[in-house]
Amino acid sequence: MLAKKTLHKLFVCLSVFMLATGRFYDDRLSIGDFNFSIFFSSLYLIALICLVLTIKEINVTPLKFLQYFFISLVIAFNLFYWGVNDFTDYGFTKFLNFILITAPLIFIYSEKMENADLSLFIYLLFSVSFLLLSLSFLNFSSLSLERGGVLGGGPIVLSRWLCLGALLSFFFQPLKKYRLFLFPLFVLAALFTGSRGPLLALMLTFLLFIVFNFRKIFFKAIAILSIVIVLIFSSGIIKYFQDFSTVVRIFNNFNNSSGRTAIYEVAVNDFLNQPLGFGLGNWHCNSLNQSYLSTYKFQYPHNIFLEIFLELGVFVGIVFVFFLIFTFVNSLKYIKCNNKDEISILFFYMFVYLFLNAQVSGDLNDSRLLFVVIAVLITLNNKYKSSQRLLNE
Numbered sequence: 115m116l117a118k119k120t121l122h123k124l125f126v127c128l129s130v131f132m133l134a135t136g137r138f139y140d141d142r143l144s145i146g147d148f149n150f151s152i153f154f155s156s157l158y159l160i161a162l163i164c165l166v167l168t169i170k171e172i173n174v175t176p177l178k179f180l181q182y183f184f185i186s187l188v189i190a191f192n193l194f195y196w197g198v199n200d201f202t203d204y205g206f207t208k209f210l211n212f213i214l215i216t217a218p219l220i221f222i223y224s225e226k227m228e229n230a231d232l233s234l235f236i237y238l239l240f241s242v243s244f245l246l247l248s249l250s251f252l253n254f255s256s257l258s259l260e261r262g263g264v265l266g267g268g269p270i271v272l273s274r275w276l277c278l279g280a281l282l283s284f285f286f287q288p289l290k291k292y293r294l295f296l297f298p299l300f301v302l303a304a305l306f307t308g309s310r311g312p313l314l315a316l317m318l319t320f321l322l323f324i325v326f327n328f329r330k331i332f333f334k335a336i337a338i339l340s341i342v343i344v345l346i347f348s349s350g351i352i353k354y355f356q357d358f359s360t361v362v363r364i365f366n367n368f369n370n371s372s373g374r375t376a377i378y379e380v381a382v383n384d385f386l387n388q389p390l391g392f393g394l395g396n397w398h399c400n401s402l403n404q405s406y407l408s409t410y411k412f413q414y415p416h417n418i419f420l421e422i423f424l425e426l427g428v429f430v431g432i433v434f435v436f437f438l439i440f441t442f443v444n445s446l447k448y449i450k451c452n453n454k455d456e457i458s459i460l461f462f463y464m465f466v467y468l469f470l471n472a473q474v475s476g477d478l479n480d481s482r483l484l485f486v487v488i489a490v491l492i493t494l495n496n497k498y499k500s501s502q503r504l505l506n507e
Contacts (some may be wrong), residue, residue: 118168120467122231125165125222128158131240133483137207160389161217165226172225175496177444180437181489185217187430188422195393196428204413205395208479212394216482220489232457232490236286243279243300246272250303270475273309276300277316281467285460315470318462374474376417381415381424391427394478416473418481438469441488448495458494461487 131154140151154289174182192209201209216381227235250272280300283289289296304313313494392400398413414421445462452458468484 116205119230121161121164121168122226122228123234124157125161126227126231126234127238128154129219129222129486130242132219133239133486134157134242136215136479136482137211138214151433159214162222166218169225172494175492177440177492178496180433180440181220181492184430184433185220185436187218187433188426189213190381191391191426191430192394195391195396197399199396201393202395202399205393208477209394211482213251216479216485219482219486223489224493227490227493229457232461236282236457236460237288240279240282240289241264243275243282245276246279247300247303248287250306252278261273264474269307270309270311271480272311273304273307274471274475276304276307277312278464280316281306281319281463282460285456285463287456309475311474312318312471314474315467317468318470322466323463333343347484377412377415378417378420381417381420384421385424385428389423389428391423391430392425394425397421397424404431414477416475416477418476418478418484421477438488441465444495445491448491455494461490461494465491 135151138151139149140157141149143150170371189212196205277300280297283293283296283300301313301316304316380401381397383403384397384401387402388400397412397415398404415424419431419435422434442465443456445465449459449462464487465484468481468487472481472484
């Protein structure tokens with residue numbers, strides 16, 4: 115029993131490392147001739163194999179079947195399209211990360227994770243966010259003047275993690291007592307990344323939270339929002355922020371899509387021209403408008419739906435749409451019936467936040483945490499249904 119718990123905790127730690135880096139080899143994690151990413155990735159593979167070998171039975175529910183069916187389609191259709199269209203280095207890396215990181219984590223978190231493992235998982239995600247928050251303030255002078263990241267990551271990735279930290283500090287029970295301090299710090303640091311997408315996703319997530327809890331928190335939300343607005347305008351903080359180009363970029367260009375509208379138009383036209391797909395990573399080199407994509411170095415359409423429809427075809431895209439709809443509806447029903455299950459509520463809003471992020475930035479590999487969160491939601495929902503069935507019997 116102790117060995118089993120130790121293996122689970124070790125795997126959770128290693129899985130968060132893989133989710134944070136998103137790759138097996140990361141040159142940013144080298145000290146001298148020793149690369150930490152290779153070391154931890156090897157441990158991850160060993161722990162993964164050990165956990166898989168302990169699985170004796172798989173209970174497949176309709177939603178879990180749809181999840182595994184989608185994963186199988188991604189792999190099968192991609193290999194087929196590569197047989198027809200060849201593949202690129204970028205596409206190969208994306209596919210390799212999907213079958214070695216995203217797909218195995220979906221499977222393990224669906225079949226083996228317990229509530230204690232999920233709490234550790236949340237703590238570790240928050241630790242990554244808090245580390246990036248700390249490093250952001252240590253690099254404040256550079257971040258406030260020019261868009262950038264920390265630890266070699268880009269500004270969008272940094273902002274995504276910072277906003278995730280804000281979300282965790284608001285919803286996760288052990289952190290709630292610190293949220294009046296932590297939440298503003300995470301949002302403030304995200305502002306200085308100059309990235310609009312994650313902040314917009316965070317705003318919309320909390321808007322959904324207010325809508326779902328309108329009666330319970332409406333007056334409290336109005337009171338807090340009014341105080342914040344008064345403090346912002348009376349303190350002159352807006353004038354202070356005008357001195358920082360990264361913050362100005364967010365507010366002055368909030369309606370500027372920065373090429374997103376144009377890339378979406380190109381992607382839609384390419385899909386209408388080739389609805390059967392190109393294979394992972396092949397869109398930018400098979401597009402009708404390659405010159406535009408090359409000029410702005412777009413390798414993917416910055417929208418998870420467009421990416422899957424374009425690169426894997428209409429059939430896989432339709433399965434993905436139904437998968438997300440059923441996940442959202444089932445999760446919503448679950449948290450309404452179990453409004454005191456704070457872990458499930460947290461994962462639901464994580465799902466919403468990560469899903470909204472995937473509409474404006476990142477590729478399939480960048481959505482790895484989204485797929486793991488969905489797997490957890492499905493598992494929690496299935497456990498609740500099983501317990502209810504036992505009670506009825």
